[in-house]
Amino acid sequence: MSNTLKPDHDTSVVPHDVEMGSEAQEGRAGSVASSPSGLSRFVRSSLQQVFVFAALIAVYVFFLVVAPNFGSPNVLTDILLQSSTIGVLALGATFVIATGGIDLSVGTGMTLCAVMAGIFLGADYMNLPMGLGLLLTLLVGAFIGLINGFNIAILGLPPFIATLAMMMIARGLALIISKAQSIKIANPDYIALSNGRILPFVSNAALIFVLLTIVAAVMLSKTILGRYSLAIGSNEEATRLSGINVKFWLILVYVTAGIFMAMGAVLYSARFGFVQPAEGLGFELQVIAAVVIGGTSLAGGRANIIGTLVGALLMNTLNTGLQMMGLAQQWQLVVVGVVVLIAVFADNVRRSRAAAV
Amino acid sequence: MRLLRSAIAVSSLLALGLTACSTSTPTTTPMDSASPMDSASPMDSASPMDSASPMESTSGEPMGEVTKGDGTKTIYLVSKGFQHRFWQAVKEGAQQAGTEFNYKVEFVGPDNEQQVTQQLDMLKTALNSKPAAIGFAALDSGAASPVLDQIKAANIPIIAFDSGVDSDIPLTTVQTDNRAAAAEAAKHMAELVGDKGTVGLVCHDQTSQTGIQRCEGFQEWMKENAPDVKVLDPQYAGEVGLAANTAKAMIQANPDMVGIYGTNEAAAIGALQGVTESGKKLTLVGFDSGKAQLDAIGSGVEAGAITQSPVKMGYETVKAAIMAVDGQELPKIIDSGFAWYDKTNMEDPDIKSNLYE
Structure with a gap:
């Protein structure tokens, strides 16, 4: 049980009330009493929010100055659209990482869900009605999450290993089921899920991403699932001793991540109208990077959903802006890598400060 | 476990580009990247005999x-x-x-x-x-x-x-123009074996445009221009190991074989390996470059190859x-365009700029 190995200092974290969307943190399971330091903590966590947003805006303004045509509204629209798949995957992954776990299967699992969406909805395949196809796709995602959760919570496999195995299994199945051919989904209603525009200038994919972010933020800070995720991540043993069925909630966390994964798959496949079964490998690392940039601790116990949204946007803004600047690609990799390092370092500093209080 | 998580955090860097190293999927390599989707086959196989260069x-x-x-x-x-x-x-x-x-x-x-x-x-x-x-x-x-x-x-x-x-x-x-390039390979093969004898083909696949054209272009040229050269039925092998076994089996089954042609880097290197292992002396003609093939051509073990430009x-x-x-x-x-290269011209600047290790 890897999750029993938690850093000791996390147990000293004093629980406090959190606003929706602000950084969520939990010390002892189920207790949400206010404390003398609650206010200062709230101020600090708000400041961290401001910091992440400020970083995004600073990067955006920087590119406005240096990259020709970056100010065109199309660029903003595209950054929102292009961030949506990784972003939605990252929302689910935030819950997993909040428990101190990790999900390496999120990239290829997304591809498997997308392939299944293609099988359910593709004109050359089952050609099911859209609602049914969507429902079945979400079930596939939930099922992948269920297997992950079972392997981790019941069989006691380390999350890293369990999801690494699932990453390979999902990739293999996606290639087998699709016969390594790309699958076309032509249904215009389905395509509109990503490419349509209910609002001006904003693709539906981006709108759905933002709505799902709000849902995830409420789930994390206001529901038992979210609170228990953080409690497990802070101290799994203490959570178990306080009478919470840790195994059940862990499984539910992975199922939740699986459902978000399937929703990401829908946005992905609807965006292109094609599913590429060889794609998806490497997405999991982008997802983890987005979550970490957003300020969620890989040690578990602390998560920030809005930060994840900003992390996904920041990654895509960097990719787009650096390309438009004309910076050589080799250097783009270096720059984005350095940003991730800074984010992780900032997280470490915050954590050691929190431990010192 | 904490170390492991830090490792994951750092490995998120990989998200940003280094994933290239970890892929091995049944897709084509850059050198023969004409996808099977290229429906139009506009090659009118202009006979390379007419053109001097x-x-x-x-x-x-x-x-x-x-x-x-x-x-x-x-x-x-x-x-x-x-x-x-x-x-x-x-x-x-x-x-x-x-x-x-x-x-x-x-x-x-x-x-x-x-x-x-x-x-x-x-x-x-x-x-x-x-x-x-x-x-x-x-x-x-x-x-x-x-x-x-x-x-x-x-x-x-x-x-x-x-x-x-x-x-x-x-x-x-x-x-x-892969068909014309393959015809050029056939022309050099015919010259090298003195317009007679049995020649084997190791083709890298039978589905992609490049695989088909590089195989057929060779067969067609031989049929029209070198009636005394007997071309065996093509064997298909897209990996070095498989191509080596295929080549060896072909050589054993046809003791009168004088030449062998491989349609891409892997097929040519595999054929080279097969020839070496069989202990016979055969005229080997390849396609593309790569370190193993360049070494073999430089030392004269391989007669020469076609390079794209x-x-x-x-x-x-x-x-x-x-x-x-x-x-x-x-x-x-x-x-x-494309060009024939062998020991005599592989150092020419025009040729060398197209070769890679």
Whole structure:
């Protein structure tokens, strides 16, 4: 049980009330009493929010100055659209990482869900009605999450290993089921899920991403699932001793991540109208990077959903802006890598400060 | 466990590009990247016998003068990669043309050939930066069509290169005439074996355009021009190990074999290995380059090989793009050329720039 190995200092974290969307943190399971330091903590966590947003805006303004045509509204629209798949995957992954776990299967699992969406909805395949196809796709995602959760919570496999195995299994199945051919989904209603525009200038994919972010933020800070995720991540043993069925909630966390994964798959496949079964490998690392940039601790116990949204946007803004600047690609990799390092370092500093209080 | 998590955090860097190293999927390698989707097979196999230098053999070379630019306009090339030597050579050629005709050239490509989404994001960003024209080597031509429509709507001319795009939007396609290249290989094989004897074929696959054309082009030329050379039925092997076994089996079954032809890097290196292991002396003709093949040709174990011309491909793509900007007519296909190389000419600058290790 890897999750029993938690850093000791996390147990000293004093629980406090959190606003929706602000950084969520939990010390002892189920207790949400206010404390003398609650206010200062709230101020600090708000400041961290401001910091992440400020970083995004600073990067955006920087590119406005240096990259020709970056100010065109199309660029903003595209950054929102292009961030949506990784972003939605990252929302689910935030819950997993909040428990101190990790999900390496999120990239290829997304591809498997997308392939299944293609099988359910593709004109050359089952050609099911859209609602049914969507429902079945979400079930596939939930099922992948269920297997992950079972392997981790019941069989006691380390999350890293369990999801690494699932990453390979999902990739293999996606290639087998699709016969390594790309699958076309032509249904215009389905395509509109990503490419349509209910609002001006904003693709539906981006709108759905933002709505799902709000849902995830409420789930994390206001529901038992979210609170228990953080409690497990802070101290799994203490959570178990306080009478919470840790195994059940862990499984539910992975199922939740699986459902978000399937929703990401829908946005992905609807965006292109094609599913590429060889794609998806490497997405999991982008997802983890987005979550970490957003300020969620890989040690578990602390998560920030809005930060994840900003992390996904920041990654895509960097990719787009650096390309438009004309910076050589080799250097783009270096720059984005350095940003991730800074984010992780900032997280470490915050954590050691929190431990010192 | 904490260490492990830190390791994961750092490995998130990999998300940002190094994933190329970890892929091994049943897709084509950059050197034979003409995707099976290229429905149009416009090769009219211009007989290379007529043309003294195969570099000049074309299915259509753009007519008319290229007008020099004023240095403010940009030609944007979105390729299939940027790390592989082949694409670096394409980039060199593109920049040569840019310098010659006074246009800025931007060149980008995804981390590996499975990253369809990344490539489309790059294409979209290229569009947003409002270049004068775009060159595009599609990884998945079906998935690209919405973006191609947008490029067309923006009135930006688009030129396909390396492999065709399944769409009538690109004004022309700059690619290797694989059938003519294979005929050139056959011509050299016939010369080397003295126009008689039995010759075996190791073809890298039987489904992709390149696999079919590089095999058939060889067979057809032999049938028409060297009736005394007996060409065995082609054997298919896309990996070095498999190609080695195939070649050895062929040599054992046909003791009178005098020559063997491999249609890509892996097939040629495998055939080389098979010949070495069989202990016989055979004339070996290959395709593309790669360190093992260059060493074998340098030492004379392999007689020679056909190389594509990535430098010329880049050059012709930019040239065609500039002509499109000026509103000139372009042929449907522009041959980027190929060349025979052996021990005697592999150090020539024109040849050497196209070879990679």
